[in-house]
Structure formats: C-alpha cells, structure tokens
Amino acid sequence: MAFSGIGIVAGAALTDAVRRAGADHVEPGIAGNLVHRDGDRWLRDPAYDDERFGSFALFVPPDLPLLTADPDVVDGYFGAVVPIVASVAAPGARIVFGSGTARTAPPDMPIAQAYERFARVVRVARDLGAEQDLSIVLEPLNHDETNVVHTIEQAVAFLDAFELQGVGVVADLFHVQAERESFDVVRSLADRIGHVHVSDRDRLPPGAGDWPWPEFLAAVHQGGYRGPVSLECRWSDDPEPQMAAALRDVRAAAPY
Template structure:
C-alpha cells in the first residue's frame, strides 16, 4: 500500500503523530541542520520522526549551485556535512528532494549553458554523496516564480538525459504542475521516471479545500507506473485541525 505523509517542521511534528500520517517529511535547512562556525551540523533543537523516508529543502539560498563562479568546494563541503546528518536520520534509501529554487537560480549575466553544466555537476555530486550515506537524490521541477531553471517534469527528464545523469528520479509536485500548466498526460508519460510525489490543492491549500485535480494527478502517476509515497506540501492555518481531512482527501483521491 502507498504511504501518505506530510512536510512539517519540528514545531508541528506532534500534529502528524495524532492524525495518522504514515510519515513526516522533514525539511533540512534550518530544521534538521543549522550552520555553526562555518559547518553544517545537526540542529540541537531538531525533533523529528526517526528514519523518515523523505526529506525536503536540501540547499540554502546562500549556496549558488548553478553559478560556475561560486566556489565548488563550499558546495562539496556542505553536501558532505548535511547528507551525513540526513543519512543518520533517514530510512534506508530515503528520497532527498533537490528543489532549492533560490540556490539553483541562474544569476543575471551568467552564461546559461555554463550554468546548466555546473548545476548538472552538483546534481551528480549530490547523487554520489547521497548514495554513500544510504539515501537518494530526487530532482524537483519548480515553477518559474521560484527559479529560472527546470520548471516541468518534461524539462527535468530532458536535463538529466542531456547531461548523462542516471539514477536520479524526478519529483511530481501538483503545485508546480498546475502553475506551469503541465498536462497530466505528460505526467503520466514520465511516471516511470518519478521517484517521489508532492500534493496540494488550489493555491497550495490543504488537499480537499480547493478544486485542483487530485484524483486525476494521482491516477496519471499510478497508471504510468509510480507506486510510491505521496507527501502533502501546503500552507496550513491549523495543522492539527486540517491534517486529518487533508490526509483523507489524498487517500480518497488515490483509491483504486
């Protein structure tokens, strides 16, 4: 049976425990890890579900991972620090979502092809360091309001293939799909390359509070061969009050 979880910071972790979410997808930057004296360490205040199957927000905006002029050693050191911490708190093979729109935005004046090559290097490096720590990188397309690099599942698949990056699945996120107007038929066509899924309703409200095509999205993924987990990623007014109905809406939309 598929698992249904929710992206939450430590401060909201108790809500998931009382509402029968199958798992929590913790955020990494500023939640699982914090910066201390130039290195990234486990946040002493972190309190999350141990052995989580997925994690979100891999890079802080201060690391410019699509800028060939940014020091590569800083990115490597960050990945070594952080993925070791993530691996210690993750389930074996957990998915680590590489979205990080600010970090991967191509800066003004930077050659586009050079920026894409640099980002490809970072994706491949993250994949390799993640693998050594028992986890797996998944690349998330983000809508153009968050970044200027890779907006759709189709673009993500083409990018990975163009740069010869294997063993990096992509994320299917209904929020970005809707804002980019990506056809669900295209989502289904690439479902075999999908390694993780995020879901929300209209304007990123909790599932069940809008009119976005939750059932059609999940059907496209399932019919295309994706049988993995689905994480709710949305804006909450009251997590404890809204999460039970949101989980029920996702499970109902995924009923087969």
C-alpha cells in the same frame, strides 16, 4: 497496489501534529530545520535525535548560490549535510532537490552554462547520497521560483542529457499547475518519478481549493508510480484537524 504511504512535509514544530493527524510519514525540511548553521559547521537539530524518515525536503539554504559559489564551498555543504541526513534516514530514503533560490542562475549567465553547472551539483549530491544509501530526486520548479528546470519533461531531458543516472524526478502538482504541464505528460513519464508532492491551489491542503489533485494522483498512478505521496501545504494556526481532513480526503481519492 496503491501508493506506499500518504504523509506531510513538516518542520520540527509540526512533527507531533502530523503524526497525531494520522500521516503515514513525516517529511522534514533539511536546511534551517533538520540542520542549522553554527559558524562554519552544520549541526543536527536535537529534536531529530533517534528519529528515522523516508524522505526529506528543502535541501539547500537560499544563501548558497549553487551555480556561482566556489565549488569547494558547495561540495563542502553537501559533504557536511548529507551524512547528517543519513543519520536520521531510513534505508533508501529520498532527498528532494528543489531549492529554487539556491539553484537560480544569475541573469548574465548563459543558460547552457547554468545547466552544466547545475548538472555538476546534482552529480556531486547524487554520488555523496549514494555513499549513504540516500537517493536524490530532482524537483522541477516553476518560473517564479527558478530559471533552471521547470517541468517534469524538462527534468527528464536534463537528467538524460547529462547522464545523471539514478536520479528520479519529483512530480509536484503545485509546479505542474503553474507550468500548465499536461497530466498526459505526467502519466507518460511516471516511470521516471521518484517522489510526489501534492497540494491544492495556493498550497492549500487538498480539498480546500479547486485544483484537480485527484486526477493528478490518478495520472501518476496510471503511469506506474507506487511510491509515497507527501502533502506540501500551508496549514492554519490549528493545523492538526486540517491535516487529518486532508489525509482522509487524499486517501479516499487515491487510486487502488
């Protein structure tokens, strides 16, 4: 059995192009795309009316400091936004919790305190998501994007230390490469992976650079992962042919 589908992370402006390119799914961003701020409220973009998606990215806006903001403000954001996501979600859909700027601890915060506060935030998101039949998957992000949870191995250790059951881990080749995490580690922890992102060097589409993305996909597959894979890339001004080519290359290389 291969992966359950190959799709593309895209905003509303590219949704139709992604579908015409032949993707199995579209993975919309949440903050600044699916939901927009209107004063003190968060509203769904009408472009997503009557839609359904299996996964979502870009969970938290960068101007919401999750580790230092009033907890009521953080909880209020999740309480408002998670139901909006659920309104356009397929059953059991996944929310990728990356949001590096939002989750970055200030320099004067002890790292142990940062992890405790982040664990609380993830727990709140997980529990609210579960009420809406949504699952949270934690994305390790490289050192240039955040100072909290950088590798798949660290993400698993963090989730276990704080007993955050039911939260999977995102395997994103961009961050795996940036942190020089071994594909052997990726393979050995694939049973904890809940979602996969792939790109080539500098977020180019697979096949446009020199990264070992086929070997990465083989590693997660050999470890037992059979879920969806989303391409998270920078696209040219004429994205549709580029998307179609990348999807073709990934499908050709995907393990079976």
